[in-house]
Amino acid sequence: MVSQYEVDEGYIDTGRNVRIADRYFEDSTQVRTWFTVRSFPDGTRNCYTIPRLKEGDRYLVRASFVHGNYDGQAFGNSVAPPLLFDLYVGVNLWRRINITKASTLYEAEIITLAPSDSLSICLANIGSGTPFISLLELRHIDNHLAYQDANQSAALLFYSRYNLGSLTNDTVSSLGIKTTRGDAYEVPGMVMGTATVAADNFTLHYSLGYGLNSSVQTTFYIYLHFADFNYLSGNGSRIFQVRADGEPDSDNISPAYLLATHVHFIHRLAYPAVATDPADVDAIMGIKKLYQMKIWQGDPCAPQQFIWSGVNCTYSSSGTPRVTSLNLSYHGLNGAIPNTFANLKALNYL
Incomplete structure (x- = not known):
């Protein structure tokens, strides 16, 4: 899939485009799409309208923010006091953006259904600084079997993503991981080609440390992707379970050799607001x-x-x-x- 980027003038009629400070152009960690921002000094709510969508289809939306001292108000690399504003998808609050560093990339990501043939993404001023945005990306999820938990009444709000084994090289396959025809997730081969294995061959434990407000009930949708790198001869098989807090969250799993296998259990963000007729x-x-x-x-x-x-x-x-x-x-x-x-x-x- 080739990403195509466009200027945003055809999608919004408010705000102004500003270049980030020159010294951030020389930072090798910054990419060209972050070199300008659209700033919204006027109005309480400013919205992009994304047209020509397929009503009822799922879309992954990602918003990116790099301050880059575009307004000359940063002190060194510090944005103080922190810049706060709210991000909405349609009529529903997506998340609050909290900008504290001028050079840091902040991102928000969500999978949502298009309620009609267009979708609005809004930045709301909450009185804690001028909202801005560096990049807005939209990806059509054209396989209806993927992320079915995102529906008309709920969206999937991104929390974290881990490519296990990519840094430690615990296990690396040079043979290539295959996918079945119509694979719903199409995880890139480079990601599926590395893995982490249990040191004792029995239990692989991860503490995700969500760090969320414990007084707010939250359910997670966790998507796991497996592949077996080791060929088992004869009638050998590899079987395991996924457990959360000691309780089984899946049936027995037995990945096929060099074939991607997917398992998930659930996180949902319910949307209380209802859009206008x-x-x-x-x-x-x-x-x-x-x-x-x-x-x-x-x-x-x-x-x-x-x-x-x-x-x-x-x-x-x-x-x-x-x-x-x-x-x-x-x-x-x-x-x-x-x-x-x-x-x-x-x-x-x-």
């Missing part, structure tokens, strides 16, 4: 474009703290938010009222 969104996006309302960003009704200026919505526990009122008298608009307003079927005040 799609017909209302289409109608009001047309109004936004007609009147060039750049202050309108993301979903018009959700989350409720980011409801659009001049827009009122109704909310119910069993349905999607609806646009019921528009007050545009303070925006200096003039001209005839377009027919687009008629498509707001729940509108009762204009």
Whole structure:
């Protein structure tokens, strides 16, 4: 798969592009896509809109942030006080970004379903500095068997990724690890070609040390990928189990020789927020474009703290938010009222 990068002007109409400080260009750990950032000094919420998606398909979204002293406010390599802002996917909080070092790469990654033929990624100012972004990446997961735990009501939030044996070279295969036709995960051969083995040939133990708030109930989706490097002659077989906190989390596993095998158990991040009615969104996006309302960003009704200026919505526990009122008298608009307003079927005040 070849990655193609584009300038972001066609995906967002707010913010400004700024180069990072020259001294970071000479840092061999920095890559070209981090040399500029888009900064958002104005507005509470600024959103990218990614079009031409397949509704209901899964997408991996990765956001990257390298401060690079783009604003001249860093002290040495320190960003102090820390820069904090929130990142949203659609109408749901993805994570809070905490920037403390100018040269450090910060990343956020999520697997989510496209709720329609487009997806919005928003940066929200929470009063702790100006939000910015270096790079936004989107990968279509075209195999419907992969990451099925990401669905209409839940997404998979990235926590960590380990390529075991890649540094210690515990076990290395030069023969190449195969995948079955239609393999859902397609783990790169370079990753599958190294492994860690149990020193006593019985138990391989990992303490992941999540470091999360113990008062918040969290469930993890952990994906494990195996391959057997050692050919067993005759009727020999290798069988093992995956256990978490001493309890079995899988059936018996017996990987085939030089063939990728995948096992997972579960982490889910439930999404409580509900997006605005799609017909209302289409109608009001047309109004936004007609009147060039750049202050309108993301979903018009959700989350409720980011409801659009001049827009009122109704909310119910069993349905999607609806646009019921528009007050545009303070925006200096003039001209005839377009027919687009008629498509707001729940509108009762204009």
